[in-house]
Amino acid sequence: MSDHTSTGDGHAPGELDMGHHHVSSPAMFLSVLLALLFLTFITVVVAQFDFGSANMLIAMGIASIKASLVIAFFMHLKYDTAINKLVFMSSFLFLSLLFIFTLGDLFTRRLDHELHTTKSPVDLEWSHPSTLDGDH
Amino acid sequence: MSHDDHHGVMIPAPGPEFVAHEVAHHFSTPVQEFQAGKLGFWLFLATEILLFGGLFAAYFYFHEVFPETFRVGGQQLDWRLGALNTSVLLLSSWTMAMGVRSAQTSQKSKTMIYLVLTVLGALGFMVIKFIEYSAKNEHGLIVFSELFSGYDEVTGQVAWFKDYHGVMKDVAHGHMFFAIYLTMTAIHGLHVIIGAIAIIYVLYGTSKGRYHAGYYLPVDLAGLYWHLVDLIWIFLFPLLYLVP
Structure with a gap:
């Protein structure tokens, strides 16, 4: 395929060049999974403390970080x-x-x-x- | 891989266990087909965000109006089951990402294993959800047989909210929390089921050798849908099970 669109940021080590198709490394997917599970654990731990109205902000802040990881890497929107x-x-x-x-x-x-x-x-x-x- | 300006561009199969893909006649290049499919699907996912966004707006509104109702209501849910379901979905999102990667690199049997694991994750999620719903039904917090019966003449409450153990008797409008809980988790659960069906569909196509490095768009799109299901749950879990 002659097209080389959307590989603008080049490719990080461990990532294959598939022309317009971005293929991420298994190591990267595994790190994202571990980060997501760790943040889930943090979500549960933080909920045990009463920070008043800050609890909502903290919970939504952690959820937003998790969501960003899913969107950027699992949905590979970062490379889209x-x-x-x-x-x-x-x-x-x-x-x-x-x-x-x-x-x-x-x-x-x-x-x-x-x-x-x-x-x-x-x-x-x-x-x-x-x-x-x-x-x- | 080569293609010219004629109709029906063919993407050759990378091996004997795969079949060649013919680009739909209304696209002139494989890249155009791929990008058109992706753009359409991202647009669809944007509407999904807005669908759930309306429900989240309702959650935040009533959480602000009835904070005690939501606090006590959240305590009636088992956060351990919620955390388990979160982990199941995160793991299945990972197997899905790996499945798409295996399709991108033309590894047929690996793709199938990862897709089967993802479907098992969806099944596990629904089994846990069923256990939770059954408990709510038993305690009269959501009586499923009365869901569409309107108001109870005697209590003046919605008929599906019986609260046999009186756990919500000290807070105003106890049914509000469970109405939101049921609406959000049921619509999310519907997405889990649709996602599982989509994955089973691409699993069948993978077994036929249709998806490989040259053409894996359907696997990619089923994957995006599945990650969206995960994305929504990431917000539902803390809001419903650990009411902040």
């Missing part, structure tokens, strides 16, 4: 074409839009009713006692 990288990684961009607006809604709600059936601050029929200042 620029357009494939763009297409797949753009899904996380759109996902962040969903998260930002969802969490934006959450943080502008009042969750103090016992059923958590909350009303927006702009609803004039409802005011939280602590916000009553006698103007009404």
